[in-house]
Amino acid sequence: MMQRTAVREVDLGAFPAEGLTGLDGYGQAYIIVRLNGHLLCRLDMPVKDGRIEALRLWDMALGAAGPGLWNVWLQQWLGWDDLGPLEASQRPASVAVCTRDRPEDLQRCLDALLAMPDHGQELLVVDSASRGDDTRRVAEIHGERVRYLREERPGLNRARNRALREAHHEWVAFIDDDAVPDASWLTRLLRPCADPRVWCVTGNTLSWELETRAQQIQERYSSFSRGFVRRSFGPLAMPAASGWVGAGVNMALRRRVLEVLGPFDPALDAGTLTCSGGDNEMFGRILAAGYHIVYEPTALARHRHRRDDASLQKAFFGYGVGVYAAWTRALVCQHDWQVLRGAWLWWRHEQLPGLFRRARRGLPRRLQVLQLLGCLAGPWAYLRSRLREGKA
Amino acid sequence: MKISIIIPTHNRCASLLRTLHPLCADPQLAASGEVIVVADGCRDSTATRLRAGTWPWPLRVLEQDPGRGAAAARNRGAAIAQGRVLLFLDDDIEPCPDLVERHLDAHRDAPRRAVVGAYPPALEGPAAPVHVLKRDWWLGRFHEMGQPGHRFSYRDLLSGNLSLPVALFRELGGFDDRIGSAGGEDYEFGIRLFAAGAELAYEPAAGALHHEHETTDLVRYMRRARQEGLADVRIAERHPSIRCALPLWHRHRGGRTQRAARAAVWAGRLGAPFPLSLTPLLRTAGLIGAQRRWLRLCGALREYWYWRGVRDAVGDRDALERLLADSVSPEGRELELDLAGALEAAEREIDRVRPDGLRLRYGNFAVGRIAPAASTEPLRGRHLRRLLATELAWPLLKAKAAHEALAQGRATDPMEGGYGSTAAMARTG
Numbered sequence: 001m002m003q004r005t006a007v008r009e010v011d012l013g014a015f016p017a018e019g020l021t022g023l024d025g026y027g028q029a030y031i032i033v034r035l036n037g038h039l040l041c042r043l044d045m046p047v048k049d050g051r052i053e054a055l056r057l058w059d060m061a062l063g064a065a066g067p068g069l070w071n072v073w074l075q076q077w078l079g080w081d082d083l084g085p086l087e088a089s090q091r092p093a094s095v096a097v098c099t100r101d102r103p104e105d106l107q108r109c110l111d112a113l114l115a116m117p118d119h120g121q122e123l124l125v126v127d128s129a130s131r132g133d134d135t136r137r138v139a140e141i142h143g144e145r146v147r148y149l150r151e152e153r154p155g156l157n158r159a160r161n162r163a164l165r166e167a168h169h170e171w172v173a174f175i176d177d178d179a180v181p182d183a184s185w186l187t188r189l190l191r192p193c194a195d196p197r198v199w200c201v202t203g204n205t206l207s208w209e210l211e212t213r214a215q216q217i218q219e220r221y222s223s224f225s226r227g228f229v230r231r232s233f234g235p236l237a238m239p240a241a242s243g244w245v246g247a248g249v250n251m252a253l254r255r256r257v258l259e260v261l262g263p264f265d266p267a268l269d270a271g272t273l274t275c276s277g278g279d280n281e282m283f284g285r286i287l288a289a290g291y292h293i294v295y296e297p298t299a300l301a302r303h304r305h306r307r308d309d310a311s312l313q314k315a316f317f318g319y320g321v322g323v324y325a326a327w328t329r330a331l332v333c334q335h336d337w338q339v340l341r342g343a344w345l346w347w348r349h350e351q352l353p354g355l356f357r358r359a360r361r362g363l364p365r366r367l368q369v370l371q372l373l374g375c376l377a378g379p380w381a382y383l384r385s386r387l388r389e390g391k392a
Numbered sequence: 393m394k395i396s397i398i399i400p401t402h403n404r405c406a407s408l409l410r411t412l413h414p415l416c417a418d419p420q421l422a423a424s425g426e427v428i429v430v431a432d433g434c435r436d437s438t439a440t441r442l443r444a445g446t447w448p449w450p451l452r453v454l455e456q457d458p459g460r461g462a463a464a465a466r467n468r469g470a471a472i473a474q475g476r477v478l479l480f481l482d483d484d485i486e487p488c489p490d491l492v493e494r495h496l497d498a499h500r501d502a503p504r505r506a507v508v509g510a511y512p513p514a515l516e517g518p519a520a521p522v523h524v525l526k527r528d529w530w531l532g533r534f535h536e537m538g539q540p541g542h543r544f545s546y547r548d549l550l551s552g553n554l555s556l557p558v559a560l561f562r563e564l565g566g567f568d569d570r571i572g573s574a575g576g577e578d579y580e581f582g583i584r585l586f587a588a589g590a591e592l593a594y595e596p597a598a599g600a601l602h603h604e605h606e607t608t609d610l611v612r613y614m615r616r617a618r619q620e621g622l623a624d625v626r627i628a629e630r631h632p633s634i635r636c637a638l639p640l641w642h643r644h645r646g647g648r649t650q651r652a653a654r655a656a657v658w659a660g661r662l663g664a665p666f667p668l669s670l671t672p673l674l675r676t677a678g679l680i681g682a683q684r685r686w687l688r689l690c691g692a693l694r695e696y697w698y699w700r701g702v703r704d705a706v707g708d709r710d711a712l713e714r715l716l717a718d719s720v721s722p723e724g725r726e727l728e729l730d731l732a733g734a735l736e737a738a739e740r741e742i743d744r745v746r747p748d749g750l751r752l753r754y755g756n757f758a759v760g761r762i763a764p765a766a767s768t769e770p771l772r773g774r775h776l777r778r779l780l781a782t783e784l785a786w787p788l789l790k791a792k793a794a795h796e797a798l799a800q801g802r803a804t805d806p807m808e809g810g811y812g813s814t815a816a817m818a819r820t821g
Contacts, residue, residue: 080777196531235528236683260517290524
């Protein structure tokens with residue numbers, strides 16, 4: 001039974017002596033734990049009488065953080081971690097937000113981006129065929145600080161390609177319009193970029209709010225987060241592992257990807273018949289070419305999940321379509337036979353056991369079935385989308 | 393004359409011309425430099441074509457008999473060089489503009505320094521697995537060398553884009569051409585460089601592109617592994633203190649496949665099915681895109697061919713054991729340091745003394761030891777934080793926590809101290 005969940009943050013270096021208060025009406029809390037600003041972990045705690053006691057919160061936070069807490073503590077004292085000095089100067093980069101008909105979300109995202117420290121980054125808003133004028137107005141309010149680009153044809157991948165073509169810097173960071181970046185998001189995302197083998201970095205995306213059941217289900221069963229440990233994929237990682245490296249909601253790519261590996265496939269992802277999968281397919285291509293993708297868990301953004309059940313069901317169906325569409329593309333265009341193995345492993349270890357799990361313990365049956373139906377529809381959806389692209 | 397560029401070449405005339413072409417546009421080279429090409433057993437009329445061309449700088453072409461190798465070629469070129477600085481380039485290197493100037497700048501403030509310039513692979517994008525593996529290795533090497541806090545060792549001396557003063561080269565006696573026909577002589581040169589107290593630096597701005605994919609395939613990759621095994625034995629014979637740092641030393645390590653590969657090598661002819669069966673499997677894995685399987689098989693075969701090279705040099709396992717038995721542990725000056733003061737003070741002390749090893753403590757608690765390493769530059773202050781973060785993180789953590797808990801007057805283990813002590817530590821850091 002899912003209760004209304006509050007999303008809060010707590011910093012062990014500036015711990016509130018009175019615990020967490022002001023949680024009336026919430027049964028649970030989803031707490032993001034930091035140490036002196038550095039993201040450590042996340043935990044769920046029950047809320048009693050609108051508050052969580054300090055000592056209990058402290059114990060649970062330490063337990064959830066584990067030995068990672070002490071590593072981070074030492075690294076902050078040394079000013080050094082595995083990637084080098086913590087205070088290394090940040091390279092200038094381009095930040096792109098691809099958006100369509102979500103002016104309120106875009107406003108929130110831009111406000112957070114503009115509040116980040118200025119290291120010479122440029123901000124691009126790519127308007128992917130919005131129907132109204134609101135998107136343009138939201139972007140143009142900020143004048144010179146934001147570059148507004150308009151794409152007449154819909155499609156998230158098309159918008160991403162436009163951003164890559166128009167960007168001025170070597171690295172382009174992407175964030176979805178319904179996500180809100182942390183103040184240190186860009187700095188942390190760009191840290192692994194100094195390594196010439198790394199062609200993509202993905203960040204950690206947690207939840208902005210968990211007010212409704214649909215949002216809680218999405219966060220629980222289809223979170224964008226890939227954990228709190230930095231992981232590097234490559235060289236010669238399995239391209240079908242692209243689902244584990246991160247998500248396109250929060251990522252950075254070298255601009256050279258456009259010339260060397262080709263653009264994002266405009267037949268994939270939101271705005272097309274395939275609904276999603278455009279990011280997965282690009283990750284797979286980068287891995288297949290032998291480059292590295294780094295998952296940087298401290299590059300935090302918070303995503304506002306869909307609030308209603310109908311959108312959630314559409315998202316799960318779209319997720320199935322997208323994954324299989326991306327795999328179809330890899331099979332057809334790059335002759336990557338390993339996607340068949342990836343599909344088998346997913347079916348055998350997750351989808352099939354999930355169908356037999358009791359409804360209460362796993363993903364709701366309806367969503368599982370929708371995802372499976374999406375998978376079945378995926379290959380044909382890709383081929384149709386491709387034909388449509390070809391005709392246009 | 394300021395600089396002499398020496399390029400050994402072997403049957404790669406087109407590639408050599410690609411190396412020479414960007415140098416034609418270099419004004420510094422034209423004004424005060426020369427180029428010496430040593431044709432090592434070339435049968436493709438390299439020497440004739442070079443002598444027939446017109447060049448903006450003095451070009452001298454030497455020829456040597458086939459089979460002498462790149463090391464001998466470099467030595468011959470260096471012997472007749474007139475410049476104050478020697479710059480060795482390979483014939484598959486494509487120099488970037490102002491390569492020469494950057495190398496010269498890097499020698500301005502240090503008379504006994506060898507400088508390695510960057511030469512990452514030119515190949516981009518999807519490629520055959522062996523090319524991807526090699527590209528990854530090269531990019532990783534240069535990235536590591538460019539890291540702040542990197543401590544240079546003999547393994548960083550790469551001879552494809554290397555400059556050093558001619559006086560230093562002659563003092564060290566040049567490359568050893570008996571190490572092997574290809575490979576290993578640069579590492580051996582690095583060992584002697586550090587033994588003589590000279591330094592090694594990396595200059596990423598002195599860049600070039602390396603077209604190594606044109607001459608790399610699976611067969612050559614394995615052949616190179618075999619040559620490395622042979623070269624490592626020769627190096628171990630000449631330098632007792634380096635033996636424990638070589639892959640030879642770790643002759644019992646590794647998983648099942650590595651042990652099987654070594655067993656196949658020492659079994660002689662009986663072990664021949666090992667490479668014969670794995671090679672077609674490796675090629676199939678590459679064709680069907682089974683990346684992880686390819687990596688595992690490639691690793692197993694490489695291990696096999698490396699140890700074949702070792703066997704070529706020593707003959708049998710007993711001889712290898714005898715060689716490794718009388719190794720010498722690297723020695724050097726060790727500095728005792730207390731990290732409880734500011735880290736900056738510890739760094740300054742290291743910079744002042746330049747020890748080979750460290751014995752570290754935090755207050756009254758021992759942290760650990762950085763033992764002297766063979767053929768590695770003496771420690772500098774900028775190495776400290778990286779060593780602490782990577783090699784001594786956990787012991788340092790315990791020592792620091794224990795020290796600070798005592799300083800706060802608690803006798804119990806600070807990790808169990810609960811809210812108060814850990815909160816205080818979290819705030820102060």
